[in-house]
Structures are given as structure tokens and as C-alpha cells.
Amino acid sequence: MAARVLVLGGDGYLGWPTALAFSAQGHRVAVVDNFAKRRWELELGVRPLFPISTLHERVRAWRELTGREIELHVADLTDYDAVVSIMEGFRPDAVIHYGEQPSAPYSMIDVRRATYTQHNNVIGTLHVLFAIRDHSPETHLVKLGTMGEYGTPNIDIEEGYLTVTHNGRTDTLPYPKLAGSMYHLSKVHDSNNLHFASRIWGLRVTDLNQGVVYGVETDETALDPRLATSFHYDEVFGTALNRFCVQAAIEHPLTVYGKGNQTRGFLNIRDTVQCVDLAVNNPAAPGEFRVFNQFTEQFSVLELAERVREAAAHLGWSVTVEHSENPRKEAEDHYYNAKHSKLLELGLQPHPLSEELIDTMLGKIAANRDRIDPDTLVQGVRWVPRRNPEPGPQPA
Numbered sequence: 030m031a032a033r034v035l036v037l038g039g040d041g042y043l044g045w046p047t048a049l050a051f052s053a054q055g056h057r058v059a060v061v062d063n064f065a066k067r068r069w070e071l072e073l074g075v076r077p078l079f080p081i082s083t084l085h086e087r088v089r090a091w092r093e094l095t096g097r098e099i100e101l102h103v104a105d106l107t108d109y110d111a112v113v114s115i116m117e118g119f120r121p122d123a124v125i126h127y128g129e130q131p132s133a134p135y136s137m138i139d140v141r142r143a144t145y146t147q148h149n150n151v152i153g154t155l156h157v158l159f160a161i162r163d164h165s166p167e168t169h170l171v172k173l174g175t176m177g178e179y180g181t182p183n184i185d186i187e188e189g190y191l192t193v194t195h196n197g198r199t200d201t202l203p204y205p206k207l208a209g210s211m212y213h214l215s216k217v218h219d220s221n222n223l224h225f226a227s228r229i230w231g232l233r234v235t236d237l238n239q240g241v242v243y244g245v246e247t248d249e250t251a252l253d254p255r256l257a258t259s260f261h262y263d264e265v266f267g268t269a270l271n272r273f274c275v276q277a278a279i280e281h282p283l284t285v286y287g288k289g290n291q292t293r294g295f296l297n298i299r300d301t302v303q304c305v306d307l308a309v310n311n312p313a314a315p316g317e318f319r320v321f322n323q324f325t326e327q328f329s330v331l332e333l334a335e336r337v338r339e340a341a342a343h344l345g346w347s348v349t350v351e352h353s354e355n356p357r358k359e360a361e362d363h364y365y366n367a368k369h370s371k372l373l374e375l376g377l378q379p380h381p382l383s384e385e386l387i388d389t390m391l392g393k394i395a396a397n398r399d400r401i402d403p404d405t406l407v408q409g410v411r412w413v414p415r416r417n418p419e420p421g422p423q424p425a
């Protein structure tokens with residue numbers, strides 16, 4: 030049965046492909062965006078690798094190609110009246126919430142970007158929760174969280190909850206959070222608010238703790254250049270594997286921070302779309318706060334860099350791996366074993382990272398090589414500012 034699906038952040042790297050995938054399946058789709066990402070790009074002097082049409086042009090191109098309509102709302106989630114008006118007008122069965130500032134480095138630039146990130150993300154999500162409670166209480170909220178909420182504890186990471194026995198009594202409680210950036214913390218705050226909204230108000234909520242996403246396209250975005258998704262490779266908005274592939278395409282050394290033993294969960298952008306689809310089609314019950322760990326494979330950063338280096342070598346490109354001082358404050362040698370079975374139980378068919386897949390990414394990226402701006406690969410955001418630096422070598 031066709032559902033009414035509202036995608037918040039529908040102009041973004043993941044929001045746009047998600048909107049297209051639901052529309053392609055015949056669901057009624059509306060997207061909301063305030064174009065903040067396009068402003069941050071201007072602010073930092075970066076741009077996505079592939080040329081990105083305006084959202085209006087993208088929606089028009091989709092209509093021309095498929096005859097399908099996507100409803101477009103330009104609105105800011107920190108404007109409560111706007112959120113209410115969209116919720117009342119569209120009455121979604123599901124809201125898929127990507128409408129947040131998604132970059133850890135952006136949130137660590139300075140106090141202005143840190144407070145902006147937490148205000149934008151936390152207040153926006155609170156507005157969505159109140160608007161659902163008061164205007165569309167049956168709506169299922171599917172919210173994008175992050176695996177980074179858990180940090181890297183020295184025990185297995187469970188999916189959202191941990192059963193603890195303390196002084197002879199046992200309870201199942203939210204899994205402890207150890208976020209590694211102001212951005213990741215904003216998602217922790219969101220998770221607490223989501224849990225509250227389902228416990229106290231009985232809302233249906235799924236929190237998708239997503240790993241690091243890679244990939245250049247989905248079936249729908251590949252149909253036409255006007256449908257391309259906003260793929261970043263710069264230090265602030267690019268994620269590890271995407272950055273390494275772009276670096277390889279211009280034979281720039283692969284920028285591994287520190288030893289590169291940092292291990293994370295990763296997934297293909299096609300699997301993001303699939304996971305969200307599974308969450309929407311198997312909704313949470315009223316009062317249920319579900320947490321799914323949304324990734325398909327674990328890799329260390331160094332393993333990823335080596336995989337890209339090897340694939341590039343097969344293409345005859347000469348690429349090296351360069352370890353630089355880690356600008357982030359994170360454990361480089363740590364235990365990491367995160368459970369991720371709930372989406373598989375719902376039917377997720379992962380697209381694992383293969384050499385063929387890296388080859389395809391490298392090919393698409395190389396075709397746009399002349400758009401790569403090497404100056405944005407390293408922008409110098411540090412988790413801990415250098416204070417009173419040691420005096421450098423003195424001239425004789």
C-alpha cells in the first residue's frame with residue numbers, strides 16, 4: 030500500500046536518494062530542506078564532486094523522467110510553525126529525519142559551529158517530536174542517529190540497550206554513550222529526547238545508529254546527471270572511504286589520521302536506502318523506541334586506505350598511504366565489536382565492499398577529476414586547539 034513519506038533533509042547526500050527510492054516504489058513523497066548544507070559549502074569554500082542541480086530542478090527532472098511527483102517544502106526545522114504546517118498538511122505515515130548538521134569536523138571548528146550544530150539538531154528534532162505528538166500522533170519517526178554515539182567502549186556494543194546486573198538486580202537500560210565530537214553529542218541528546226517521547230507520549234520511534242556511509246550513487250540517482258547526489262570529499266564534509274577514493278583519483282597521498290587502527294562500522298549508500306526502507310515498512314509500535322545499528326561491515330581506517338591503494342594500483346595509479354598526526358582526539362588502538370543483526374533480521378541484503386565496487390567508485394570519480402579541489406582535502410580542523418605551541422627551530 031502506498032505510504033505518505035516525509036523526508037527531512039531531502040536535499041542531502043542521503044536524503045535525496047532516499048526520497049527518490051520511496052517515490053520510485055510508488056509512495057507519496059514530500060521533501061523538506063532549508064538548504065543549510067549549500068550555505069555551509071559556501072562558508073567553507075567547498076563543493077560536492079558532481080555538479081548538483083537545485084532541488085527544484087532535481088524534482089522537475091524526476092517528474093520528467095518518471096512521471097512521479099515529489100512535493101517540495103523549503104523550511105527550517107528550527108521554525109516550529111513551519112514544521113507544524115507541513116505535518117498538518119501532509120499527515121505522513123512516516124517521517125525520515127536526516128535534517129541535521131552531519132559533520133563532526135564542522136562541529137569542532139569553533140564555539141559558533143558547535144552551538145549551531147547542537148541547537149540546529151536538537152531543537153529541530155524536538156520540534157519534529159512535538160509536531161508529531163500534537164498533530165499526527167500515529168506517524169512513525171525514523172531518525173538518523175550515529176554509531177558514534179557509543180564511542181569505542183572496551184565491551185561489545187549492543188543495539189541501543191544493555192542488560193546490567195548491579196548489586197543483585199537486573200535491568201535493561203540505554204547503552205552508555207561516549208560521543209567523540211560535538212556533532213556526535215547532538216545525536217546523543219536527540220536519542221534521549223526520542224526515547225522520552227516514546228516512553229512518555231507513546232510515539233512510534235526508530236533511531237538508526239548509522240555507521241560511516243560511502244558510495245557515489247544509487248539506482249535512482251544514476252538515472253540522470255540531474256539526479257546526482259551531493260558527494261563530498263573535503264576534510265569537513267567528506268567521509269573516510271569517499272575521501273580516499275577522491276585522493277586516489279588525483280594520486281594524492283591517502284590521509285590516514287594517526288596509525289589508522291580506528292575501527293568503525295561502514296555501509297554502502299545503497300544500504301542506507303535499504304535500511305530506511307525496512308524501518309519504514311516494519312514500523313515501531315506506539316510507545317516503542319527501537320534502536321538499530323545501521324552498518325554492514327567493520328573496517329579499520331588503515332584497512333580501507335590499503336583497499337583503495339590496491340584498487341588504484343590495478344588501474345596503474347601511483348598512490349601512497351600517508352600517516353599524519355591525528356587532528357581528532359580518538360582511541361587509535363581499541364576493541365570494537367558492534368552488534369548489527371536487527372536490520373538483517375528484517376531482511377537487509379548488504380552490498381559488501383568489493384574491489385569491483387571500489388573500481389566503480391574510482392571510475393566515476395576519475396571522470397570528474399577536473400572538479401577536484403586539492404586545497405580542500407586538508408582544512409586543519411583540530412579537536413584540541415594548539416595552545417602555546419612549542420617554539421619551532423630557531424634560526425642560527
Ligand code: USQ
Binds near residue numbers: 213241
Ligand atoms: N579519518 C582518517 N582520515 C580522513 C578522514 C577520516 O583517518 O581523511 C578517520 C577519522 O579519524 C575517524 C574515521 O576515519 O577515525 C571516520 O571518520 P569520518 O570522517 O569518515 O566519519 P565521522 O567523522 O565519524 O562521521 C561520519 C559522518 C557522520 C556519521 C558518522 C558515523 O560524517 O554523519 O554520523 O560518520 S560514525 O563514524 O559511525 O559515528
